Amino acid sequence: MKYLNVALFLIVTFCLSTSISKAQKKPDFLDHLHDPWVDSLLNQMSLDQKIGQLFIVQAYSTEDKSPESVLADIRNNQVGGIIFMQGTAPRQAELTNQFQEASKIPLLIAIDGEWGPAFRLKDTPRYPVQMALGAIQEDSLIYEMGREIGEQFRRLGVHVNFAPVSDVNNNPDNPVINYRSFGENPENVARKAMLYANGMQDVHLLAVAKHFPGHGDTNVDSHLGLPVIKHSLTRLNEVEMYPFKKMVQEGIGGVMTAHIQVPALEPNPKLPASLSPAIIQQRLINEFGFGGMVFTDAMNMHGVTKLYQPGEAAVLALKAGNDMLEIVPDLDEAVMDVTKAVRENEISMEEIDLHCRKILALKKWLGLDSLKTVDLSNLQQDLNKPTYKLTQRLLHEKSITALINRDNLMPLQRLDTLRTAVISFGRTTETAFQKMASRYQRIDGFNIKKEATNAEIDELVRQLAPYNMVIIGIHNLNLSPTRNYGTTPGMSYLIKQLRDKTKIVSVFGNAYALDKIDGIETANGLILSYQENTITEELSAQAIYGSIAVDGRLPVNVNAYFRLNDGISIQKVDRLKYTIPEEVKVSSSYLERRIDSIAMLGINDKAYPGCQVLIAIDGKVILSKSYGYHTYDKQEPVLEDDLYDIASVTKVTGALPALIRLYDERKFKLDMPFSFYWPAFRGTDKEKMTSRQILAHQARLKPWIPFWQNELNKNGNLRSAVFRETPDQEFNIRVSSHLYMDHNNINHMYDEIKDSQLLTRTKYTYSDLGFMIFPKIIEELSGENYEQYLAENFYQPLGATTITYNAYKHFPERRIVPTEQDDNFRHELLRGYVHDEGASMLGGVSGNAGIFSSANDLAKLMQMYLQFGHYGGVTYLDSTSMAEFTRVQYPRNENRRGLAFDKPYIDNYKNTLENAFPAVSASPESFGHTGFTGTFVWMDPKYNILFIFLSNRVYPTRNNNKLSRLNIRPAMHQTIYDALFRGL
Incomplete structure (x- = not known):
């Protein structure tokens, strides 16, 4: 072989115990490598079937997308898996049953569900983004989230979740990772990513850490080009690769490789990490001792397609050590070129068998040897259990971070001395933030559009003259760096115009947005909730009034004012908290x-x-x-x-x-x-x-x-x-x-x-x-x-x-x-x-x-x-x-x-x-x-x-x-x- 040392590959993958230290945990599914069902099925499979097993094709569960192309790939190429994209849960379940019935070999059903099913599917549970989770100190909740997401996906017939994102994001301008990361501290990222993964894997959903060897410090979207990570090997080991190495040691079942170029690991400037034997085979498998499933990121991304034809890229990906290739642009060409590579001994039959054996062992671990269809009855209800909603609320609650609290202003006391105005900047109608604040005291609400002019802001400031407490909610921001995270000059202008007012600012968005609002550091109180939804708005108001404790810590460096691990703990006072019945172990459906x-x-x-x-x-x-x-x-x-x-x-x-x-x-x-x-x-x-x-x-x-x-x-x-x-x-x-x-x-x-x-x-x-x-x-x-x-x-x-x-x-x-x-x-x-x-x-x-x-x-x-x-x-x-x-x-x-x-x-x-x-x-x-x-x-x-x-x-x-x-x-x-x- 040109790149791959077959003997070493066999030793690492087939005889896992000789290459993994006693302290390292192997993925559970590897226990089934020599299961009779795996042996029997592998012995019956043709070369075409074995090669087909190495590919995952995409499907959509929206009503406007026909399943015919997927069914054709199942019939003609006998693909090993399906990854579902946007759609709805009921339609996805129906299609899953249809696809499984059409396939001679049970299919792996995969999805990108980084914050739960809602990452792809409408009307399903939406957990906080990973940046918010990075702020949480009570890590056990993240394990519970992973377990619940595992339950939801297994109920939906999904077997593989391409999550958690395990990249260390230390670049505020990162257009593709950013808020999807747990943050900037490698240890924090590793710990939380593994808790998330363990929760999923404990209910037999394969977790996949992505994007190896680390996509965090990039300013190019690999969907659009090939990002380059220029750090030294020492830095890569200490930061970018650290979470992946830790997760391999603790038994992560899957790893996704990234379409990024890393000169310190792979000198060839045209060889992305996803196609590099030096990065996957030598680093991930041999050095780290990883024996689980290796998946490529989507092969239709420009980080690959601008460099290689689909068939050529597929051959390179398999030779580099990947087990399954996701969303190859031209599947027929890719299958043909891989088949040719096997027949010409560019890829050995032993390698193909080993990839297939791992895939079948995974399917056995998932129970696909006795395939059951997805039960369509009560699906939506099962996916949206109130207990899941409670975990979502608690995660948001524990993530809230107080960055300024001058003179212990929060929680607000002596309400009888306060004439309070609550402004929602970026929203023109009453917000959940304002409504919740009004439950604690009489407030006057003001709303101002995101693109307000200075004159409009001056008029608002004039109306605020009688108030001795101003609470400002910053709404309608972007999670991504686009247009300065959705901030506007008016947000900074308002804060500056209120320089003489006692004010609390609550930001419903990405932590990096703080750097784009000039003067925000002058606030008397500053609350960050990382994203905007009804739950975060309500909880932020409750934090200001002290009905919940605040203990989040900033997971990234923002600027000189707001640094990694910054955060002020605020104890709750015994005011009424507003929540759902499940928090006191009461069934909301029964009670209501x-x-x-x-x-x-x-x-x-x-x-x-x-x-x-x-x-x-x-x-x-x-x-x-x-x-x-x-x-x-x-x-x-x-x-x-x-x-x-x-x-x-x-x-x-x-x-x-x-x-x-x-x-x-x-x-x-x-x-x-x-x-x-x-x-x-x-x-x-x-x-x-x-x-x-x-x-x-x-x-x-x-x-x-x-x-x-x-x-x-x-x-x-x-x-x-x-x-x-x-x-x-x-x-x-x-x-x-x-x-x-x-x-x-x-x-x-x-x-x-x-x-x-x-x-x-x-x-x-x-x-x-x-x-x-x-x-x-x-x-x-x-x-x-x-x-x-x-x-x-x-x-x-x-x-x-x-x-x-x-x-x-x-x-x-x-x-x-x-x-x-x-x-x-x-x-x-x-x-x-x-x-x-x-x-x-x-x-x-x-x-x-x-x-x-x-x-x-x-x-x-x-x-x-x-x-x-x-x-x-x-x-x-x-x-x-x-x-x-x-x-x-x-x-x-x-x-x-x-x-x-x-x-x-x-x-x-x-x-x-x-x-x-x-x-x-x-x-x-x-x-x-x-x-x-x-x-x-x-x-x-x-x-x-x-x-x-x-x-x-x-x-x-x-x-x-x-x-x-x-x-x-x-x-x-x-x-x-x-x-x-x-x-x-």
């Missing part, structure tokens, strides 16, 4: 199907026109969904940020946090007579009742007083001495859109409470009356306006800015869900005005009712309770106080109540779902509250569950009790426990 079904049952049976549902476990929101409409005319769908009148949930949302805070400060004592704080009760039968008794509904107070009905004249009309339709100095208590009350009547209401008759027995009786007084007591003890106290101490710091009294004052009507058509007292549809009549006569501000909120903002306060007073890195309430307020106070009196909080029925677990409250599985430690308008909040510290249900079941009338009759809230609540106990 059941919750959707129950929610729609209520809507279809007209228990309520619409609702919001929020579920969090372990501080992670796993479902936040709106159903139905504001009213039954179906004109306004319920949106996530719409506000509901939460009715008696006000008791634990308004008065209670203030009382616990005052209790912490020893300004409020539970067992002190209530009359100490409310002198009006002194000298009455209520003088000795305690605040504990009132909060636990154990004070013998009447449930309620029909205050407005007591102000009717003998004709049944409201007394004009108390109510008027136009306001003035005295009639300044607004009860509804057109009704005003004399403010002096509030004192009369308090007198009615004072003079009300006590119940005869001391037992649990739910009462609003004491809660109506608490706001005045809170003002007296705190020295502040009640609403202002709540906003400044709780709602605003929590970022819960939709929690408010009198929603009509603060929000447009379209965002407020209406309650009842009140035809008795206020004679209007109530929208933004409190439903509870007593609370309305207190100006809409009471401790028993009056608060409006979205489910998302209500969740922040309730999660703070669930975390026993702590949220977002801030302690709002003492944990021992929370323990006191959430325990059952009078169990011996069959009173299940905590202090303001409701509790499960005593021995609730013994009940059926129909008779339980709330859910049968709710722990005795759990607590919450219900609301008359159809609302419900419940926290369970044993299982770390938060459940919020908001509806307007009183629309159009309170007489609609279907919500209770259908058992909607307990059924939903129990579903959460069922899903948690059921697991994945």
Whole structure:
């Protein structure tokens, strides 16, 4: 032979153990080299069949591509494999079955799936690009990704994945590798590439490391020309070839050779590495000891075709040591020339047999000796399992890299001090980044096109004058170096114009793009997420607000400001995280199907026109969904940020946090007579009742007083001495859109409470009356306006800015869900005005009712309770106080109540779902509250569950009790426990 030492080839490949050190792992499929099926089939094959096995032809699974040319190659040349290009999974599976049926010898099905099936196929899982994976410190996730990709491809009938890219990219201008590489550190690349490979190979998908001997430091695309790597042998060993050598030692099954010229390894300037015996046979096989499958890169690339004819290149590739040749431009010519080379002893028959034996051994390892067709049923569902989506999310999350965090700005704290603008530069409509930021605090969103002029940017800067915090998302970038990675001069201009603003910049793109945005190093905070999609946008916002930790490290050198391995760890704070159910080991399909079904049952049976549902476990929101409409005319769908009148949930949302805070400060004592704080009760039968008794509904107070009905004249009309339709100095208590009350009547209401008759027995009786007084007591003890106290101490710091009294004052009507058509007292549809009549006569501000909120903002306060007073890195309430307020106070009196909080029925677990409250599985430690308008909040510290249900079941009338009759809230609540106990 001209180039190949046949004896050495036989020793290395056929007798692998003599050339691989004991510490080196051989590819698993080599165990089948002498399998009876391999021996039998090889002995039966003709020369034409053996040569045909050495070629892989391309196929497309798009509907517009005919499979006839592939079928012809199978019939005429008996090719060994197919590589699928663009298309869809169902079509590819159909074609795979068709091709396998047409082939006498089972086909290897291959694909380029560098970040999973979505690299080639629509509507399939898309994992992060390898540059992002290079930033991850938690390497085990990359193995899990590889295993999942292996499962997906095997389900699809694929046997070989031409991945991972194992090139060390150290050239920002590399047009073909770049973001496809794990980065610039050879050890990091080697480790992560092998983890990815091991994951695939552990489920019997052959992994192929590419592009040997290293395509990272090039500025020419080998699809278009022949790149030259001019480094010394020392440098090549330390950098470019290092990952491949390590992966060979650890058992990589396949290696793809590159169409690049490397003078230090191959002096012939016209001989690419893919055709070089010195590089493949001598370096990869002999020196490194690689005995697995050697594949060429696509032979139709200009790095080869500009130098050689197809047949000539095919002969050279086989003589160099490649086992299989991918996408030869003229297969008939290539087969003919290889056949001629064998007959003329330019290539020995022994070499052909050895290549074929390896290919057949691989097919045996893959189970192709008992070929099964791809099952077409449920294919798309199987490829898109929610557990796969979880891994995608976690990989993106762990890759996020903080490069600047001056004065520990992130995670953002003291939200009440921030007026925040969130700009999406490069997008003209609201982005997922902006929407997620709005879940944490009230923000104003601004969008500006990518090609914005300086004048347009100046106008934006003018609008930003009132804001003391600006968050900028840089969108619509290119992953490749094309046009400076998609950056524009306007991006730099905006940052410079905001030089005096506190600003955080989040870049959704290639790390190298940072070098193209002048002044970005002046930002107060800088977050890099490596690519742009809904997941990275949402997670970047969550990183800024601290609901996820940040620990990524830059995998490449960018410039003098941003160097390899740079990255600032940012600890998360205990704010709500938004994710998918699988993160807490709950099946999303099960949970959503059941919750959707129950929610729609209520809507279809007209228990309520619409609702919001929020579920969090372990501080992670796993479902936040709106159903139905504001009213039954179906004109306004319920949106996530719409506000509901939460009715008696006000008791634990308004008065209670203030009382616990005052209790912490020893300004409020539970067992002190209530009359100490409310002198009006002194000298009455209520003088000795305690605040504990009132909060636990154990004070013998009447449930309620029909205050407005007591102000009717003998004709049944409201007394004009108390109510008027136009306001003035005295009639300044607004009860509804057109009704005003004399403010002096509030004192009369308090007198009615004072003079009300006590119940005869001391037992649990739910009462609003004491809660109506608490706001005045809170003002007296705190020295502040009640609403202002709540906003400044709780709602605003929590970022819960939709929690408010009198929603009509603060929000447009379209965002407020209406309650009842009140035809008795206020004679209007109530929208933004409190439903509870007593609370309305207190100006809409009471401790028993009056608060409006979205489910998302209500969740922040309730999660703070669930975390026993702590949220977002801030302690709002003492944990021992929370323990006191959430325990059952009078169990011996069959009173299940905590202090303001409701509790499960005593021995609730013994009940059926129909008779339980709330859910049968709710722990005795759990607590919450219900609301008359159809609302419900419940926290369970044993299982770390938060459940919020908001509806307007009183629309159009309170007489609609279907919500209770259908058992909607307990059924939903129990579903959460069922899903948690059921697991994945």
